[in-house]
Amino acid sequence: MQINQIDDQPVILIIARFDGIHRGHQQLINKAKHYALSQLELAVWDLSSPEPILTTVEDKLRILAEQGVDRYYDHSELKPLNCKRIVIEEDLQQEAAGLYDFHDIPVTIVQQPMFNHEMIQRASIQTFVEKGQIEAAQALMDRPFQTTGIVVKGDALGRKLGFPTLNLGGIDEYVKPKPGVYLGVVEVHKETPDYYYTLISAGYRPTVNGETFKVEAYLLNFSGDLYGETVTVSYLRHMRDEEDFDGLDVLVEQMKQDERDARAILGMPVIS
Numbered sequence: 001m002q003i004n005q006i007d008d009q010p011v012i013l014i015i016a017r018f019d020g021i022h023r024g025h026q027q028l029i030n031k032a033k034h035y036a037l038s039q040l041e042l043a044v045w046d047l048s049s050p051e052p053i054l055t056t057v058e059d060k061l062r063i064l065a066e067q068g069v070d071r072y073y074d075h076s077e078l079k080p081l082n083c084k085r086i087v088i089e090e091d092l093q094q095e096a097a098g099l100y101d102f103h104d105i106p107v108t109i110v111q112q113p114m115f116n117h118e119m120i121q122r123a124s125i126q127t128f129v130e131k132g133q134i135e136a137a138q139a140l141m142d143r144p145f146q147t148t149g150i151v152v153k154g155d156a157l158g159r160k161l162g163f164p165t166l167n168l169g170g171i172d173e174y175v176k177p178k179p180g181v182y183l184g185v186v187e188v189h190k191e192t193p194d195y196y197y198t199l200i201s202a203g204y205r206p207t208v209n210g211e212t213f214k215v216e217a218y219l220l221n222f223s224g225d226l227y228g229e230t231v232t233v234s235y236l237r238h239m240r241d242e243e244d245f246d247g248l249d250v251l252v253e254q255m256k257q258d259e260r261d262a263r264a265i266l267g268m269p270v271i272s
């Protein structure tokens with residue numbers, strides 16, 4: 001993927017706010033592909049500047065590349081490109097025309113698709129994530145809500161409780177899911193990535209008087225050291241809300257129940 005590359009290469013330029021890459025973006029990319037003759041490259045111009053974010057730039061570039069995009073531009077003001085056609089979301093036309101002169105360039109306007117009678121928008125996806133409706137967010141995006149971070153040290157309590165949990169660092173800029181326990185998948189980044197089913201605890205850990213929002217993952221069927229590794233945590237299913245338990249024993253009993261519930265959902269053998 002070329003980033004902010006200015007040259008003579010003929011391109012089809014897709015203009016949208018690329019955050020929480022969702023079905024609407026896929027629709028734009030698919031439309032653009034109709035026009036993409038062999039010598040044309042697919043470029044996206046990202047007008048998003050939301051905070052907090054659903055997708056980091058690294059995740060965004062990876063997903064867009066997987067979808068066949070060759071070039072990514074993040075300038076608010078774009079320098080002249082050898083642009084053969086513009087493919088743009090209906091409601092961004094005015095804003096984009098104020099930033100880029102596409103006078104003589106043919107424009108394809110794409111209407112945003114609806115889902116369950118509602119417009120597919122990043123704001124709706126954010127609301128679903130914040131309400132813990134992680135499955136609904138996934139339905140709009142056509143992929144799970146996920147956060148990528150680095151495994152950092154926590155309070156070393158997890159191991160003592162019998163539930164070692166990797167702590168995800170560097171995730172402050174992401175939308176925060178509703179505090180609770182989720183079933184998901186952890187991808188450990190490397191040339192051939194490893195994937196594990198996982199229980200995710202996202203929240204403030206009131207039982208141990210936690211203060212800051214943390215995302216921790218207890219991997220099912222794993223033992224080993226993951227400190228310093230880059231991991232992507234994908235949220236698949238909301239299991240329950242976070243609770244303020246009366247002591248660690250009650251918390252541990254509930255964690256055991258969470259693991260039984262997760263294994264039952266996944267059809268995995270129960271470990272006593």
Ligand SMILES: Cc1cc2nc3c(=O)[nH]c(=O)nc-3n(C[C@H](O)[C@H](O)[C@H](O)COP(=O)(O)O)c2cc1C
Pocket residue numbers: 154155156157158159163164165166167181199200201204205206207208216217218241242243244245251255258259
């Ligand atoms: C499956 C699971 C469920 C959890 N549920 C709660 C909860 O409901 N309330 C809470 O305060 N902490 C909950 N936690 C977080 C624990 O308090 C936390 O993992 C423990 O304090 C260890 O922290 P450490 O990894 O920083 O050592 C949960 C953790 C896991 C893995």
Ligand SMILES: Nc1ncnc2c1ncn2[C@@H]1O[C@H](COP(=O)(O)OP(=O)(O)O)[C@@H](O)[C@H]1O
Pocket residue numbers: 151152153154155156157158159160163164165166167217218219220221222223224225226227
């Ligand atoms: N099943 C597992 N799930 C998550 N982390 C594990 C697991 N087994 C071993 N680990 C390792 O243990 C660490 C978490 O241990 P924990 O006692 O919770 O300490 P801390 O919270 O201080 O990091 C993880 O960062 C990882 O390196």
